[in-house]
Amino acid sequence: MTVYAVPGTPGSKVTFKSRYENWIGGEWVAPVKGQYFEDITPVTGKPFAEVARGTAEDIELALNAAHKAAPAWGKTSPTERAAVLNKIADLIDANTEMLAVAETWDNGKAVRETINADIPLAADHFRYFASAIRAQDGDHAQLDGDTVSYQFHEPLGVVGQIIPWNFPILMAVWKLAPALAAGNAIVLKPAEQTPVSILVLMELIGDILPPGVVNVVNGFGLEAGKPLASSNRIRKIAFTGETTTGRLILQYASANIIPSTVELGGKSPNIFFSDVAQEKDAFYDKAQEGFVLFAFNQGEVCTAPSRALLQKPIYDSFLGDAVTRAKKIIQGNPLDTDTQMGAQASNDQLEKILSYIDIGTKEGAKLALGGERADLGGDLTDGYYVQPTIFEGHNKMRLFQEEIFGPVLAVTSFTDYDDAISIANDTIYGLGAGVWSRNGNVAYRAGRDIQAGRVWVNNYHAYPAGAAFGGYKSSGIGRENNKLALGHYQQTKNLLVSYSENKLGFF
Amino acid sequence: MSTPTITASVTIAGETAPRVELTPVAVDLLRSLWEEHGPLMFHQSGGCCDGSSPMLFMAGEFITSDQDVRLGQFDLAPAGGAAQPLDFWMSAEQFNYWSHTFLTVDVVPGRGSGFSAEAPRGVRFLIRSELMTTMTPFAAPAGADTVEAEAAAPPAAAPVPA
Numbered sequence: 001m002t003v004y005a006v007p008g009t010p011g012s013k014v015t016f017k018s019r020y021e022n023w024i025g026g027e028w029v030a031p032v033k034g035q036y037f038e039d040i041t042p043v044t045g046k047p048f049a050e051v052a053r054g055t056a057e058d059i060e061l062a063l064n065a066a067h068k069a070a071p072a073w074g075k076t077s078p079t080e081r082a083a084v085l086n087k088i089a090d091l092i093d094a095n096t097e098m099l100a101v102a103e104t105w106d107n108g109k110a111v112r113e114t115i116n117a118d119i120p121l122a123a124d125h126f127r128y129f130a131s132a133i134r135a136q137d138g139d140h141a142q143l144d145g146d147t148v149s150y151q152f153h154e155p156l157g158v159v160g161q162i163i164p165w166n167f168p169i170l171m172a173v174w175k176l177a178p179a180l181a182a183g184n185a186i187v188l189k190p191a192e193q194t195p196v197s198i199l200v201l202m203e204l205i206g207d208i209l210p211p212g213v214v215n216v217v218n219g220f221g222l223e224a225g226k227p228l229a230s231s232n233r234i235r236k237i238a239f240t241g242e243t244t245t246g247r248l249i250l251q252y253a254s255a256n257i258i259p260s261t262v263e264l265g266g267k268s269p270n271i272f273f274s275d276v277a278q279e280k281d282a283f284y285d286k287a288q289e290g291f292v293l294f295a296f297n298q299g300e301v302c303t304a305p306s307r308a309l310l311q312k313p314i315y316d317s318f319l320g321d322a323v324t325r326a327k328k329i330i331q332g333n334p335l336d337t338d339t340q341m342g343a344q345a346s347n348d349q350l351e352k353i354l355s356y357i358d359i360g361t362k363e364g365a366k367l368a369l370g371g372e373r374a375d376l377g378g379d380l381t382d383g384y385y386v387q388p389t390i391f392e393g394h395n396k397m398r399l400f401q402e403e404i405f406g407p408v409l410a411v412t413s414f415t416d417y418d419d420a421i422s423i424a425n426d427t428i429y430g431l432g433a434g435v436w437s438r439n440g441n442v443a444y445r446a447g448r449d450i451q452a453g454r455v456w457v458n459n460y461h462a463y464p465a466g467a468a469f470g471g472y473k474s475s476g477i478g479r480e481n482n483k484l485a486l487g488h489y490q491q492t493k494n495l496l497v498s499y500s501e502n503k504l505g506f507f
Numbered sequence: 508m509s510t511p512t513i514t515a516s517v518t519i520a521g522e523t524a525p526r527v528e529l530t531p532v533a534v535d536l537l538r539s540l541w542e543e544h545g546p547l548m549f550h551q552s553g554g555c556c557d558g559s560s561p562m563l564f565m566a567g568e569f570i571t572s573d574q575d576v577r578l579g580q581f582d583l584a585p586a587g588g589a590a591q592p593l594d595f596w597m598s599a600e601q602f603n604y605w606s607h608t609f610l611t612v613d614v615v616p617g618r619g620s621g622f623s624a625e626a627p628r629g630v631r632f633l634i635r636s637e638l639m640t641t642m643t644p645f646a647a648p649a650g651a652d653t654v655e656a657e658a659a660a661p662p663a664a665a666p667v668p669a
Contacts, residue, residue: 040618053627164556191556192626193618221622229622243598244552244562244569245621251570265555302555348617348631352559359608359636398636401604403554428600429554474553474600 004101004111004335007048013101016196019050022058022218023202025065026211031219032057039196042108042343043334045382051195054219056227062187062215063233066158069212070185074155081181082130088205089126092119095204099197103169104334106197108343108384109297111335121463122173125481128465132483133181146500152493155183156235159489160228162249163198164240165191165345166300166405172198175238176214178485187215187234189225193346221245232256236489239263240302242403243474250477261478261488263302263471265403266431269424270294270305270460271414271446273437277314283458287436290460291322291409295329295341295388299407300349302475303432305460307400308411309420315413319392323369329388331374343383344406350384353406356399357389365393365410395423403429417442421449430472434460453479510534515579515595524641527579527595530613533632537563538583540624541591549612550575551597551605551634552621561595561612561632563624569596576602578610607642611635 005012019036021028031052038047052058073081092099099122100114109118139151161175168190179186190198195218202216217224229237230252237260239249246262253260276287294305310318334342344350350373357371370387389408391399400410414420424433424446433452437443447455453470456462463469468482478488510531517525529537541547546566553559562569571577575596583591595612597605612632619631 166556220627221619222624223627226622240555241621242552242555242559243601244550247598248562248564248569248622263555265553267554300556346617348560348615348619348633351615351617351631351633355633355635356559362636362638396604398604398608402559404559405556428598428604474598 002337003333004097004104004337006335007101007105013098014105014200016049016102016105016200020052020196020199020218022052022054022062023199023206023214023216024058024062024212025068025215026206026209029058029061031055032061037192037220039106040346041105042345042384043105044379045347045384048105049196051218054189054217054224056223058217058219059187059224059227059231062217063158063231065212065215066185066187067233069210070155070157073185073210073213074157074183076183078133078136078181081183082134084208085126085130085177085181087208089123089130091204091208092123092126092201096120099169099201099204101335102200103197104342106194107165107168108334108345109300110339110342112337112339113297115337117463118167118170121465122170125170125173125177125465129177129181129486132178132486136483136486146498148497148499150495150497152495153182153486154491154493156489156491157184158234159184159186159236159238160231160234161186161188162225162229162237162239162241163188163190165193166297166302168194168197169201171240172201174480178480179238179489180209180213182486182489184489185213185215187217187228189217189219189228192218192220226252229253230255234258236260238478238488246476259488261480262476263431263478263480264474264476265302265405266304266429266452266471266475267307267401267403267427268303268305268429268432268434268452269307269309269427269450270434271309271420271424271436272311272314272318273420273439273442274311274313275438276436277318278438283438286458288318288322288325290434290436291318292326292329293460294409295326295407296461298341298344298386300345300405301461302403303454303461304405305432305434306404306409307395308409309414309423310411311420312413312415319368319411323390326369326388326390331385331387332376333380341388341407343385345384347384349405350386353386353404353408356402356404356406356408360391360393360397360399360408360410363393363397363399365391365397365399368392368411370407395426401427417446421446425451428474431470431475432456513581513583515581518577518579518594524639525579525609526639527581527610527612529581530611532614533612534583536614536625536628536630537593538591541583544624546591547593547624549593549595549632551595551601551610553598553601559634560619560621560623561634562621563632564622565624566593571596574599578602607639608636609639611637
């Protein structure tokens with residue numbers, strides 16, 4: 001067990017600056033209007049740094065810097081860009097604990113997750129896209145004996161990216177890595193709940209990149225996000241967030257006729273067929289853990305397995321064992337490596353989760369575990385902690401249909417395969433899903449029949465670079481984590497070349 | 508004079524009961540934001556980080572379509588003042604799952620993201636929900652007979668399988 005020192009105290013892995021400005025053109029730039037806002041750590045509910053409250057004027061400065069940098073960066077060779085991405089990855093790896101503690105303090109999540117998942121995955125994503133861009137070939141076709149079509153990948157130019165708060169560094173990297181690999185310059189706006197950890201990352205890696213290739217402007221959505229998303233100076237906008245803002249961003253993109261990739265959440269079913277319980281062996285233990293993964297990252301994951309579907313014959317026994325297991329979740333100081341569940345990211349997030357617990361109860365769902373705010377006492381008493389919560393109910397309840405984005409699980413039963421698929425697909429979302437069965441045929445068919453972009457079969461919540469990630473239905477458009485993402489940041493240039501000396505003969 | 512609760516007018520064809528209301532603190536905040544920004548609209552969001560929250564935009568900023576339902580219209584104007592209409596919208600597909608609940612727009616401290624207009628004030632709109640007595644709370648669970656909306660009072664507790 002290790003308890004990391006609070007940032008800024010003796011022995012801490014990270015000391016935050018008292019004030020963070022915008023990162024524009026390779027240097028810190030004060031916001032034009034001179035305004036700042038407080039960044040609050042969810043761990044204690046107290047402010048710990050001031051952050052630039054950027055506006056349209058700052059977005060323009062960042063776009064200026066990006067447009068200045070884009071032509072040269074776009075002409076670098078894939079070899080050079082890959083070397084830059086690999087250097088970034090090495091620096092992240094060399095500073096895992098520092099970044100992990102910064103991320104935990106900004107977001108509230110348990111440090112064992114940031115150390116073992118968020119930060120190593122961030123480094124690996126840079127390495128993956130360093131490899132992917134070097135391995136990417138253009139295309140050609142000999143259309144007839146004298147005519148050849150060549151297709152080249154070209155960067156889009158300057159792109160905008162808006163980042164969510166649930167994995168502030170990793171979600172930024174999911175978007176930065178493919179965009180940089182493809183040769184674009186970027187203006188990135190972090191979430192206003194978690195504006196600082198990305199800037200700590202930029203302090204670390206900023207000098208590796210040519211000035212202006214990555215620019216970070218903080219601020220509120222209306223004041224900084226909208227001017228970025230609606231700007232006619234970007235060639236693409238990428239967004240992870242919720243459906244209404246996603247639609248708004250797509251509307252802005254349509255006004256500028258630019259592409260947009262949006263990842264908009266989910267209400268992911270986690271299906272357990274009866275055969276998982278035919279033995280109480282290692283696989284059963286794994287499946288039980290798979291059920292309890294609803295509490296991973298305090299439930300603040302777009303793909304959180306927030307609907308558990310249990311086949312009727314094992315409903316009582318499997319749920320009973322799982323509730324017992326969920327009761328053992330260690331909730332505590334997020335800086336303690338033994339802590340399994342930390343704080344929700346913000347006060348309004350906490351309030352929203354509690355409001356869903358309330359409607360769940362009113363709808364007649366049966367509470368099997370938790371259901372209240374958790375007071376962890378001491379310095380943590382004002383932090384944003386919620387008990388792991390399990391409800392039993394049915395799929396038409398709002399509890400089963402809305403993304404609560406907290407450690408709240410809705411459990412129901414199903415009779416047979418068709419019933420399972422029907423319930424699983426009865427949702428407006430289609431981001432993630434889980435299927436658990438010892439029967440490979442059943443698991444495969446279920447995986448194909450569920451309308452979701454990512455179906456985990458006999459596992460959950462793994463996000464390795466290389467496995468394409470993105471939504472069906474109202475969960476969004478586009479794929480990340482895979483070389484497919486390069487295509488979201490590239491133009492296709494076709495050179496159609498005639499090697500014939502002979503005229504067409506039309507005129 | 509203390510700020511009243513404001514209940515939205517009925518805007519869905521064939522319905523007679525209101526679906527949305529504003530708490531007094533929400534009314535005060537909306538009046539203040541109206542002064543700052545002019546006419547406003549709500550669109551209820553689903554999903555992900557800052558989702559499942561009502562998003563407040565300048566009126567017309569968010570383009571609604573046949574894929575949206577207007578749940579009601581508020582008039583923010585104080586008694587005797589010129590009308591200040593504010594529509595509350597939701598996507599039609601989301602409304603399929605929300606239609607049995609009455610929504611109260613409240614305000615809590617916090618920092619929303621998205622492009623909602625109140626975020627710079629350090630507060631966030633929040634939905635509180637009640638079951639509507641005039642709506643059937645749920646489409647029938649699997650195996651049961653289909654129940655038409657508005658056909659009957661809701662059961663005291665929804666059936667819980669298993």
